[in-house]
Amino acid sequence: MRLGISKSKNTINYYIIKDYTKNGKRSTKHVERIGNLEEVKKLAGNQDYQEWLKDYVKKYNEEHYKKEIITIKKNNKKIIDSNINNKFNVGYLFLEKIYNQLKLKDICDNIQNKYQFKFDLNEILSYLVFARIIYPASKLETYKQCQNFIEQPKFQLHDEYRALSYLADNIDFIQEKIFENSKNVIKRNSEIIYYDCTNYFFEIELDDEFRKYGINKQHQPKPQVGMGLFMDGDGIPLSFNIYPGNQNEQKTLIPEETKIVNNFKMDNTKMILCTDAGLASDEIKKYNIKDNRGFVITQSLKKLKESEKEKVFDDNDWRLPGDLRNVYNLNEIKNNEELKEKYYDKLFYKIISSETKSVKQDLIVTFSFKFFDYNRNIRNSQIERAKKSIDTNQTTRKGKNQNDYRRFIVDTKSTDTGEVAENSNLSLDEDLIKQEEQYDGYYALTTNLVGDIEQILKITKGRWEIEESFRIMKTDFLARPVNLSREDRIKSHFLTCFMALLIYRILEKKLDYKYTTSEILKAIRNMNVLESKGDGYIPEYIRTNLTDDLHDTFCFRTDYEINTYKDFQKIFELIKR
Numbered sequence: 001m002r003l004g005i006s007k008s009k010n011t012i013n014y015y016i017i018k019d020y021t022k023n024g025k026r027s028t029k030h031v032e033r034i035g036n037l038e039e040v041k042k043l044a045g046n047q048d049y050q051e052w053l054k055d056y057v058k059k060y061n062e063e064h065y066k067k068e069i070i071t072i073k074k075n076n077k078k079i080i081d082s083n084i085n086n087k088f089n090v091g092y093l094f095l096e097k098i099y100n101q102l103k104l105k106d107i108c109d110n111i112q113n114k115y116q117f118k119f120d121l122n123e124i125l126s127y128l129v130f131a132r133i134i135y136p137a138s139k140l141e142t143y144k145q146c147q148n149f150i151e152q153p154k155f156q157l158h159d160e161y162r163a164l165s166y167l168a169d170n171i172d173f174i175q176e177k178i179f180e181n182s183k184n185v186i187k188r189n190s191e192i193i194y195y196d197c198t199n200y201f202f203e204i205e206l207d208d209e210f211r212k213y214g215i216n217k218q219h220q221p222k223p224q225v226g227m228g229l230f231m232d233g234d235g236i237p238l239s240f241n242i243y244p245g246n247q248n249e250q251k252t253l254i255p256e257e258t259k260i261v262n263n264f265k266m267d268n269t270k271m272i273l274c275t276d277a278g279l280a281s282d283e284i285k286k287y288n289i290k291d292n293r294g295f296v297i298t299q300s301l302k303k304l305k306e307s308e309k310e311k312v313f314d315d316n317d318w319r320l321p322g323d324l325r326n327v328y329n330l331n332e333i334k335n336n337e338e339l340k341e342k343y344y345d346k347l348f349y350k351i352i353s354s355e356t357k358s359v360k361q362d363l364i365v366t367f368s369f370k371f372f373d374y375n376r377n378i379r380n381s382q383i384e385r386a387k388k389s390i391d392t393n394q395t396t397r398k399g400k401n402q403n404d405y406r407r408f409i410v411d412t413k414s415t416d417t418g419e420v421a422e423n424s425n426l427s428l429d430e431d432l433i434k435q436e437e438q439y440d441g442y443y444a445l446t447t448n449l450v451g452d453i454e455q456i457l458k459i460t461k462g463r464w465e466i467e468e469s470f471r472i473m474k475t476d477f478l479a480r481p482v483n484l485s486r487e488d489r490i491k492s493h494f495l496t497c498f499m500a501l502l503i504y505r506i507l508e509k510k511l512d513y514k515y516t517t518s519e520i521l522k523a524i525r526n527m528n529v530l531e532s533k534g535d536g537y538i539p540e541y542i543r544t545n546l547t548d549d550l551h552d553t554f555c556f557r558t559d560y561e562i563n564t565y566k567d568f569q570k571i572f573e574l575i576k577r
Contacts, residue, residue: 001031003057012037014053015555016060029548032060033555086531087540088150090558091524092130097554097575098503098510099126103181110177111170119159121166125496127153128160132500134525136478139164139493150529150537150568161489168488171495175239176263178502182236186506190266192233192459195257195275196466197249199224200480200494210487212246227494228252230260235465236505238264240498242491253279254287272296272449274459277303280446285359289448296459299363299444311352312365312442318348321454330367344369349453354446364456365444372441379436383408383428390426408432468517472504473497476521510553515546523547529558536564 004017014034019027034040034056037049044052080086108122127146131137135145143160146153155163167174182188201222202211211223224245230238241256253275261267270292275284277300288295301312315331328348333339347368354363382405390409410432412425445460473479479497484490508520515523523546529537541547543559551557556571 001057001061003053004028004030014040016057030552030555031557085147086533087148087528088531088537089134089148089525089528090150090537091527092134092149093556093558093571093575094507094524094550094554095130095133095503096126098185098506099129100576101181101185102178102503104178104499107174107177107181111166111173115166117162117166119155119163121163123153124155124160124163125167125499127155128163128496129499129503132477132496133504133521136476138481138483140483151572164484164489164492165486167492167495171491172259172263174495175498178499179238179264182502182506186236186509187234188236189233190238190264191270192272192274192462193238193257193260194231194233194463194466195228195253195273195279196463196470197226197228197252197279198470198474199226199245200474200482201245203481207245208485210244210490212244214244214246225490226252228256229466229469229498230256231466231469233459233462234509235462235469236509237469237498237502240494242494250279250281250284253284257287268292272459274463276463282356282358285356285361285446285448289359294447294449296445296447296449296456298460298463299446301365301439301442301444304363304444308352308354308363311350312363312444313438318350318367320346320348321457333369340369347457349457351453359448361446361448362450363444363446364453365442366457367441367443369441371443375440376437378403379433379440383433386428390428393426469501469505472517473501476517477501511546511549514549519546523550527558529563532562536562537568538562 001016001018004015006013006015013036015030016032016034017028018031034053035043040053041049104125105122108125112121127149128139128142130149131142131145135142135148137145139160140157143153143157179188199214199216199218201216201218201220201224204211204223207213207223211225213221213223214226216222216224226243226245226247226249228241228243228249230240232238239256239260241252243252257273261271272294273284273288274296275298277298280297280299285295285297287293301309304312315329316327318328318330320326320328328343330348333343345368347366349364349366352363352365354361382403385405386408389406408429410427410429412427445456447456449456477497477500479494482490482493484493504520508515508517511520523541523544526541527547528540530540531537537558538561539559541559547559551559556574558568558571560567
């Protein structure tokens with residue numbers, strides 16, 4: 001091991017690095033971050049910091065050498081103790097580091113001082129968040145699974161439920177402080193904010209004041225609650241809200257956006273709202289044209305006025321981003337295979353004035369031959385499924401999903417002469433197919449922004465991040481089923497889901513988005529160590545590039561052949577700084 005130095009524009013960072021050979025090539029890796037120049041000088045005290053660094057590296061090597069020659073003696077005749085767990089997860093330690101960087105202990109201490117309860121709120125909240133990522137399950141199962149972390153929880157199950165009530169009373173305060181603290185952990189791009197809503201249904205039949213029957217996006221006829229989620233321009237969650245399941249999602253945006261502006265002290269910040277067509281009311285747009293705000297909102301082409309549709313489907317006056325001189329006719333390109341191939345991956349656009357009584361806005365319409373083929377291929381696949389369904393007489397439509405292939409099946413219950421037929425006459429709805437085909441390749445948005453068309457289009461492309469966030473919470477973090485009935489505890493459950501999402505997204509960013517969600521979650525969930533009593537912990541997981549990147553990013557290692565108790569004590573101290 002030797003001293004490594006990394007110089008940046010503002011400071012110098014010092015590391016302990018290890019030289020190694022891989023596939024015949026020499027390389028190095030960070031083993032431990034010592035600190036930046038200011039931190040090292042502080043640690044050195046009155047000693048010359050360069051001499052202190054030499055001594056530190058020397059001492060590290062001495063301890064490492066001792067570690068390398070540890071001999072583990074075990075009795076092959078002695079049976080292991082019964083009912084004793086010796087397998088522990090250490091993957092959550094990377095999450096804990098981010099948790100502590102967000103100063104959540106300070107936030108929890110503030111709440112605890114306010115109410116003067118006895119249990120440790122920070123301990124409970126941290127384990128609820130870590131378990132949501134590592135062991136997603138019910139609150140009861142979470143309590144059990146937390147025993148598998150290398151740091152054992154000390155709270156009781158009844159404290160866990162009590163904590164949920166106190167957390168619910170402070171959701172706005174928690175979110176405000178987390179956002180403020182997050183700016184010291186990562187750069188926040190709050191000039192663009194995304195908002196979308198989803199819902200979570202409950203396995204009950206009778207609704208109550210909070211869990212209500214409403215329009216369910218999963219087409220589940222169950223009582224539900226709604227969630228609104230704000231995300232910044234880099235895909236990092238900003239805030240969330242939970243509302244009754246029968247509430248119109250449009251009514252949630254302005255109050256929550258107002259809360260962000262006020263609580264997050266963003267009243268003077270230039271801010272652009274991006275959301276989907278379901279939240280495209282004039283009221284929302286009007287709210288986002290005052291001060292320094294703007295909006296970019298997707299627009300349903302089917303809901304345009306006929307006069308606007310005529311302009312959209314006019315093949316003239318199309319342009320390419322960055323090309324202000326040329327104007328294109330789509331029909332000419334469609335009928336010329338050479339030109340079509342040339343412009344296949346290009347995105348054409350046109351701007352159409354689309355003012356309403358209260359909002360001055362433009363309608364930006366795009367067209368892509370690649371997107372055209374994508375739309376057409378999807379529909380042709382659905383039509384084939386519809387044909388097979390007609391042949392087998394299995395045509396019952398479930399819900400109103402616009403992508404349900406059964407929408408193309410029409411049941412004619414009369415003869416050609418107008419008489420009522422004894423049997424149904426199933427056939428393809430050719431009129432509907434033709435109607436949908438006219439929209440292939442087109443996409444539209446409304447905005448009050450002017451200027452760089454490429455930047456405006458880039459903003460709307462980021463909407464997929466919020467859809468991905470909902471998927472992570474529902475699929476990877478198992479946000480439902482929610483085995484809770486009290487409103488306050490339900491809200492706190494989703495608070496822990498939101499915090500888990502935030503910490504996970506920060507982890508992704510710290511890893512430079514090199515890995516997929518499934519890769520990261522699989523890695524940290526499988527990072528287990530086996531305890532050898534009296535000796536330490538032996539890694540049970542496979543060392544990979546991902547685990548190396550985790551260790552290098554967070555400046556500690558759990559992948560030595562034997563990790564002593566002292567090693568992990570140092571890790572715990574490092575994480576809690």
